[in-house]
Amino acid sequence: MAAVGTEERITLKLMVLKKENKVIFAEAGKDFVDVLFSFLTLPLGTIARVVRKESKLQPSEVASLSSLYQSVENLDKECFPTDTCKEMLLCPRNSMEAYCRSSKINIDDTEPTEYFVCNDLVRCRIKPPVLISTFRNKRCRCGSMLAKPISTETFDSFDGFVQTNSSFMVTDGMKVFPNSFDKIINVLKDSGIENMSSISERTVNITKNQVVELLKHCFCSRSVLTDLFLEKAEKAGRDYRETLLKRRRITPCDLKANNCDGIIVKIVLRKSSGKILFAEGKADFADFLFTFLTIPLGALCLMGGCSYDDSVDGLYKSVVDLDEDYFTTKEVKNKFVDPVLAPQFKLHNLLSLKNGDVPNYFCYSEWDYHGKMVKDFCLTSKRKVELYPCYYESCVASEFLDPLSDTSNNGKAYVKGPTPYMVTDDLVVTPSSSLSVVSLLRTMNIPRHDLQEKVVSIGKEEGVRILQASLSSRSALTLGLSHLTKVKEEN
Structure with a gap:
């Protein structure tokens, strides 16, 4: 434990390709790998809050996910059945919080669960x-x-996610392997390295703030360690939006219906570009979007929402592929492979998380x-x-006691109806009215003849596509519903 007034740090050794100034891999122990694996346990609402609060890399946001979180903050309390509903969305619980709190650096600032x-x-x-x-x-x-x-003393001991004496390699793209000769050779081969003299070693000390930056880079970079530690953070900040634009694509989801009716939503498009300006739906549409904030990042990967080849997906696959002997318990790996929501949360029946x-x-x-x-x-x-x-x-x-089904909230939802809700392309959610619609169109300066209205049904596939797009784009609805609207791709 760190002394009072000092900040916890994790030491990491980087293997750097000198000429290209690029990290090949990092040699890491338990402390760093516990931090990386903890990312997958964080609810998306926690990620949006922590990045905004701690990140020094601009912009301090995660695409449309940050807008969705901000919408909950800005909604009047009259939109929620109880104060608890808003609190649950702004401070979502982590089903593996006890494991995260035992890590050397824990970026989740949510207050510990009390009973x-x-x-x-x-x-x-x-x-x-x-x-x-x-x-x-x-x-x-x-x-x-x-x-x-209640005193919740259970005498259970938690020691992070992986064994204390474990040693790992972490690639620039956040893939984690046990340290072994064959893995080292494969990484060197994949990097095209023949001469070992072209490699240098650097040691870095990682603070809590850098952990947050590391998490943020996972959503916008395939060379996370290089961008963060080799004096490329400034360039990464400038290129952040450009990177997202280049990666604005949605991998087709092979998702079966969940035996429930879809959510009927009215969307308004711009004919000339095919871009969705906003969508309007009942309270169930807003409620469905807000449940995104309670989903752990690893569960999104499981549903296919991180199926593009990015650093988050690489990290999730590393956990799935890692032998269970490297984890503190067999139960820990099972919780990563089959992520669940914290027990006090409910998820819309379009999605199949437990x-x-x-x-x-x-x-x-x-x-x-x-x-x-x-x-x-x-x-x-x-x-x-x-x-x-x-x-x-x-x-x-x-x-x-299910907080969404007590006597004060018979609807079992986060937000109240019958007021309809308007959702912009970047997932800003507000109560809808004729005044708000006209005001939005006036702000966009779009002529009436360039508007097109369409009614669509949002099911599990559409929900996951919107969720996937929310982490990488400011056009979450346009990308997520492109297969329903024949949206033109932006260059």
Whole structure:
């Protein structure tokens, strides 16, 4: 642990091709690989927030994803059924947060998850199971508030993602391999290197801010380490938008329907360019887009949203291909291969991600011999405890309260209807009105005869395509729905 007032740093050795001033690969240990793998666990909303807050590389945003996050911040509280709904989107939970917090550098600044039970726990136990929530002051079935914090001490130990004594190679494109002679030879061969004298070694110390820059480069570069560490960051910043424009393509998704109706949306295009100006839909359309913020980056790769050959995809494939013996536990790798949402989140049924397991808490009380309560306990089922003396014959199991389906939000959604919502091409979401539509068209200075209206149905494929485009383009709707609108490619 770092001393008070000092900043954690990770040392990394770079193998550099001297003439081209290009990183061939980095030799890394557990600390750095844990940081890289943690990127895949971060919800997209967290990535948008962290990049904006910490990044010094301009522009400090992630294409349309940042606009979507900003939309939630800007929406009036009246658009949300409860304050909790907005909080869930702005501070989405990471289903693997315990692993990330044990890493040497953790860029996720989301507050640790807390669990709350009824303030009047004894009375509430008369009708078990006891309700448990990760949000304070939700209403219990007995009428009291869920505001009593639970001790979640489980005696589980977390030590990042990979084994302590592991050694790895990380390529310029963020592919991670175990350190071995055959891998080294293959990398050198792929780089066209015959003479070892053309290679030099450099040592760099990585700070938290550089980790954020590293994450950001993963979305816009196939030479991440070179751009970040070899004095090319300034050029990378200037070329950021140009790079995104060149990569504005969507790989066809082979996705089967999820046995549910699509979302009907009205889109308005510009005839002369085929570019979508905005889309208008009911609250379910806005709600579907906002669920993007809760999806972990690795899950997007699993769905095909990172299927283009970029650094994020290379990182995900490295985790999938890495032998499970290199991970701290077999469970850790399984969570990467089949990512899940944090248990308190729901995802629109167009997408097929699962929720993580709800912590299985059991509540009991210790009483003294005079019948007076000494202490309340709430412990996970993983720890065996001696329940005597105990008021009840057995522990009382808990029931997880879904924050989107409590009595104050019968619609089980993040935003309220029946107000329609307008979504611009770069995923700025606002309540729609005749005034807002006219104002947008006036700002764009587009003549009426150049407008075309079309009604489309958005299913799983369209959703993933929009999500994929949101990470690399300011024209997420145009690119994501190009197969429905025959949009012309921009040069």
